[in-house]
Amino acid sequence: MNSPFLGELLGTMILILLGDGVVAAVLLNKSKAQNAGWIVITSGWAFAVVIGVFVAQAFGSPSAHLNPAVTFAQAILGNITWGEVPVFLAAQFLGAFIGAVLVFLHYLPHWKETEDQGLKLAVFSTGPAIRNTGTNMVSEIIGTFALVFGVTAIFAGEVSPALGPYLVGVLVWAIGLSLGGPTGYAINPARDLGPRLAHLVLPIPGKGNSDFGYGWIPVVGPLVGAAIAAALLLAL
Numbered sequence: 001m002n003s004p005f006l007g008e009l010l011g012t013m014i015l016i017l018l019g020d021g022v023v024a025a026v027l028l029n030k031s032k033a034q035n036a037g038w039i040v041i042t043s044g045w046a047f048a049v050v051i052g053v054f055v056a057q058a059f060g061s062p063s064a065h066l067n068p069a070v071t072f073a074q075a076i077l078g079n080i081t082w083g084e085v086p087v088f089l090a091a092q093f094l095g096a097f098i099g100a101v102l103v104f105l106h107y108l109p110h111w112k113e114t115e116d117q118g119l120k121l122a123v124f125s126t127g128p129a130i131r132n133t134g135t136n137m138v139s140e141i142i143g144t145f146a147l148v149f150g151v152t153a154i155f156a157g158e159v160s161p162a163l164g165p166y167l168v169g170v171l172v173w174a175i176g177l178s179l180g181g182p183t184g185y186a187i188n189p190a191r192d193l194g195p196r197l198a199h200l201v202l203p204i205p206g207k208g209n210s211d212f213g214y215g216w217i218p219v220v221g222p223l224v225g226a227a228i229a230a231a232l233l234l235a236l
Contacts, residue, residue, distance in 0.1 A: 002060030004084070008091035009098075011056025012066045012190060016099025017106075018048035020195055024103055024123045028110040042176030050169035057165075064165070067188040068092055069226035073148045076230035089190070096194025100124055103195075104202050117208030124195035126184035126218050127211065136214070139182040140221025141228065143175055147187050148229035150175075186218030193219055 022044025025033035033040065049066070056064035063080070065071045071088040074080045080088070103123065104111075114120055121127065128136045150171040155164055176185050186192040193215065200210040 002058075004061045004063075005087050005091045007056040007059040007061025008065060008088055009095040010059050011052045011054075011061060011064055012092045012095030012194075013099040013102070014055045015048050015052030015066050016096045016191065016195060017102045018051060019045045019191070020100055020103045020123055021106065022048070024107045024110070027114075027119045027122055028107055029113040029115075031107070031110055038180075039177075042173055042180060045176055046169040046173035049172045050165050053165040053168060066092060066190075067147075067222075068190050069144050069188060069222035070148060070151065072223055073152075073226040073230040076227060077152075077233060092190035093194045096190040097198050100195035100198035101202065104198065104204065111207075112205045115206065117206060120204055120207050121199060121211060122184070124199040125192045125211070125215065126186040127214060128183050128217075129181060131214070133217065136183050136217050137221045137224075139179065140186060140218055141225035143179045143183075143185050144187045144222040144225030145229045146175055146179065147171065148226045149233070152229070152233055183218070187222050187225075189219040189222050191218075 022033075022041055025031050025044075026036045026041055028034065052066050053064040056066060063074070065074065065088055068089050071080070071085055071092070075082050075085050107123075111120060118127070151168055154167045154171065159167065172187075175187065179185055196210050196212070196215050199207065
């Protein structure tokens with residue numbers, strides 16, 4: 001029954017459950033972790049990546065992309081076929097949506113207790129600290145470039161396969177701490193769009209709009225960053 005589709009779906013689901021979960025813990029009213037801060041959020045996301053990778057590998061996706069930008073880069077590099085890309089992407093977006101629904105259910109009493117619509121949306125999707133289409137796009141491109149370039153470097157070296165997921169988690173942690181300030185470092189189209197769609201359809205009390213006017217940037221920016229990283233890697 002294990003397959004790349006199942007592995008990517010379950011791995012991305014866990015990634016979002018734990019990643020959006022830590023954001024909910026820090027932002028929602030009456031959570032015991034409320035106001036714990038950026039260090040907690042970036043750490044939670046890093047750990048979420050590690051566990052998501054292990055889940056994906058356990059259920060049939062040894063490469064454990066969990067991210068359409070990574071899948072796009074791997075196709076450019078020739079590590080997977082373009083015919084495999086739709087399977088990976090469908091699993092990732094569906095897994096991200098399911099993970100976001102689970103976060104909604106887990107924090108069910110806290111949505112009504114939280115009046116700020118922006119905080120509710122921030123649990124599900126990223127948003128800019130300073131809204132500027134050009135600079136926001138550049139931030140997502142650079143962050144995803146660092147992700148793809150760094151992941152490739154990790155697995156190109158003499159690193160034990162068992163250590164790889166932990167190093168990827170460290171990389172995501174570093175990106176969050178160093179580059180996450182401007183846009184919240186989506187660096188993953190499924191991570192942003194899947195939960196944003198969940199925010200749109202779920203009956204969240206007083207949720208406001210889902211800000212799809214910005215929502216295309218964390219989809220397009222990571223794909224561009226991944227393509228640039230892959231092109232440079234091919235050139236080198």
